[in-house]
Amino acid sequence: MLKWVLLGILFGTVTGITPALHVNTLASIVETLLTSPGGFSYVMLLYSMGLTHTFLDAFPSTFFGIPEEETAVSILPAHKLALHGQGLEVINISLKASLLAVVFAIPLAFPYVVLAEHYTSAFGKVAVFVLAFLLIITEKGVKRIYALLIFLISGIFGLVVDRLPLKEPYFHVFVGLFGVSAIVFSLKNNQKIEIGNADIQMSKRRFLKFSFIGTCFGMLASLLPTFTSSQAALLGSFFSKDERTFLTIAFSVNTSNFVFSLVNFYATGKTRNGILVLIKDLYYPLSSKELIILLLVTIITSSIINLYGLSLSTIIGKAISKIDYTKLNLGILLFIATASLYFDGILGLGVLLTAATIGISTSILKVKRTTCMGVLMLKIMITNNS
Template sequence: MFLEILLFLFLGIAFGMITGLIPGLHPNTIFILVLSLAFVFTSFPVHCMLAFIISLAVSNTFFDFIPSILFGAPEEDSVLSVLPGHRMLLKGRGYEALFLTVMGGLGVMLLTISSLPALFYFLPLLYNTIKPVMHILLSLVVLWMIFTEKGKRRLYAPPLFLFAGILGFLTLNSLPSEQVLFPALTGLFALSTLVTSIITKIKLPPQKKTFEIKERWLKGSVTGWLAGMLAGLLPGIGSSQAGIIAAQVLRAKLKDFLVALGGINTSNIFFTFIVFYAIGKTRSGAVWALSQIIDTISIFDIALVFAVGFVACMISGILTIKTGGLIIERIKNINYTRMMLFTLSMLLFLVFAFTGIPGLIISLTGMSIGLLAISLGIKRTHLMGFLLIPTIIYFSGLNPFFLNMLL
C-alpha cells in the first residue's frame, strides 16, 4: 500500500506540474476527467486516489507561479503575482521572485501542520463569526485600497474598480465561472501587461542568481497563512480576494507580498480539507473530488492528507525552482518582444480554445480596462473589482436585486 500511495503521489505532482505550467488548464479539469472514468477510481485503493488528488492540488499551487511571473500569464490563484513578480523579472530578479513564492508555500505548510489541533476547534467558531459581516469587511478593504492612491489617481480608482466589477458581475452571473475567470483575468492582467511590454519594447535584463534571505519574510508567510484560512473557510472568497487583503496588510513590501501570495494558494488547499472535516463544507475542487470517493472523512484520512501534502510541498518547491531556473536560462537568449508576441498569441488561442468567442470578447474587454489602468498609472489591484464586487454583493444578500436591475 505504501508504494502504491507513493506512486500516486508522484503521479499527482506530475499532473500538477502540467496544470501549473499551462495557463487555462485547471486541476478541476483533471479531477472531473479522472472521476468520469469509473474504472480508474474503482480499480485502485481509495487512499491512492486521495494521494493523487492532494499532490496534484498542492503541486499546482507551486508551479502556476512560473507562467505568471515569467510570462505574465496568470491563473485565478496566481493572478496578483503578475504585478510584483513580473516587475521583479524585469529588474533581473526573476529567480528571487519565484523563490519567494515557494518560500511562502513551504512556510504556510509548516504553520498549518503545527497548528492543526487548534484549527479543528477554532475554525467553526471563526466561520460563524465572520460570515455575517464579510461584505462589510471587504467593503472596508476596498475603501482602503482607494484611499492609498495619491492625487488624481484617487479619483480615477473608483470608476476603474467599478468598471471591472460590473464586468465581473455581469459575466459571472451569465456564464459558468470556469468559462469566465480564465479569459477575464487573462485580459485584465496578462494581455494588458503583454501589450504594454510589446509597445514599449521592454528588454529582459540579466537575471541574478544570488540574493539575500531575510527572516522578516516570515511576516509574508503568516499573512498568507491567515489570508488562505479566510479563502478556505468562506464561500465566495478565493485566493485572489484573499490576496487583495494581504496586499493591503503588506502594502509597499514587495518581497513579503510575494511570499504571502505563495502562502495563500497552498494554505487555501490545506484549509479546505480542514473545513471539510470540521464543518462538512466543500470549498474547492480537490475537496469535491475527495468527497466523490470517500463518504465520510476520518482522522486517518486527514493525517494522510497532510502527510502527502507535506511531501508534495517539499518536492514541488524544489522542482518549481529548478524548472523556473531552466526556463529563465532559455528565455534570456530570446528576443523578449518576440517572446511576448508569442505569449500573447498563445493566450488568445487558449482563451478561444477553452471558452470560444464569448471568452475572447470577455478577454478583450478586460484588456481594455487593464490598459486604461496602466495609462492612468493606477494600481492594477483595483482591477480585482472583477471579483470583489460580485463577492460583496453575494455576502450582502443583494444578488437578486442587482440581477433584476442589470440583467
C-alpha cells in the same frame, strides 16, 4: 500510497509550469482517464496535484505574465522582478514561502477546525467591504474616483460574466484583467529576460515574519466563500513594503489557503476550490485518520517539490531567456487568444478583450490594477453566500 502522491506531484508540476492550464482542468481530464476513479488513493492524487500546483504556479505569472485567479495580484511585482533579472529569485520565494506556509499551517490545522465550525457569512462580507474601502482610499486625490469607477466597472463585469454560458469564465477574466493588460505595455520592451540567481534578498527573520502573515491571511481566505487567495494577498499588501515581502505574503497565502481549505472541508463539508469539489463528488466525508494522512501527504509533497522545483525552473527559464522578449509576448498573446477561442469561441474572446480593456484603463488612469479585483468582490458584497 506513495505512488499516488508522486503521480499527483507529476500532474501538478505540469499544470504549475504551463501557462493557462489550470489544475482543475487537468484534474477533470485525469478523472475521465482513470478506469475506476474514486477511493482514498484518488483523493491523495488530486490533493497532491493541487498542492503542487500552488508551489509552481508562480512560474507562468513570472516569466509569461499569465495569471490565474489565485495568483492574479502577484503578477505585477513578480513580472517586474523578472524584467530586472530576478525571475529565479521569485520562483525561489514561491517555493520557500509555500514550504513555510505548510510548516505554519500544520499545527494551526487542529484549532482551525473549531474556527471553521463557528464561521458566519456576515464576517466574510464585512472583511470584503473593509478590503474594498482600503483599495480605494489608499489612492490619492482624483485617483480615488478613478479607482472607485474601475472597481464598480470590474464588479458589474463580473456579475455579467457569471450569467454568460462560458466553460472557463475566469480564464478570460483574469488573464484579460491582469495578463493581457500587462503584456500589452511590455511589447515595447525589446530586452531578453535574464533569470538571474536564486538568492532571496531578504533576511531570514523578515522572510519568516511575512510568510507567517501570509499563512494567517490564507487561513482567512479558506474560511470565506468566493474570497480568493488574491484578495487575501491584497489584505497582506498593506503590511508589505516592497515586491519581495508582498510576494512572500502572496505565495504563502496561496498554499496555506489550499491546506486550510482541506481542513475546512473535513470539518464542515464546504468546498473552497475545484479540487475539493471533485473530491467531494467521489469521496465524502473524510475521517480523522484520513485527514492526518493528507496532512502527512502535505509535508511529503512540499519537501519533494523543493528538491526539484528550482532546478526545473532554472532549465526552463534559461530556455525562455534566449527568446526575444517582444516575440515572446506576441506569441503569448496569440496563445491566449487561441485558448480563449478554444474554450468558449467568439464569446470567450469578447470577454477576454473586455477584461483587457478594463485592465489597460488602470494603467492609463494610473491607479492600482488590484482595483480590478472588484470583479469578484462586488459580487460578495451584494449577494448572500454561505
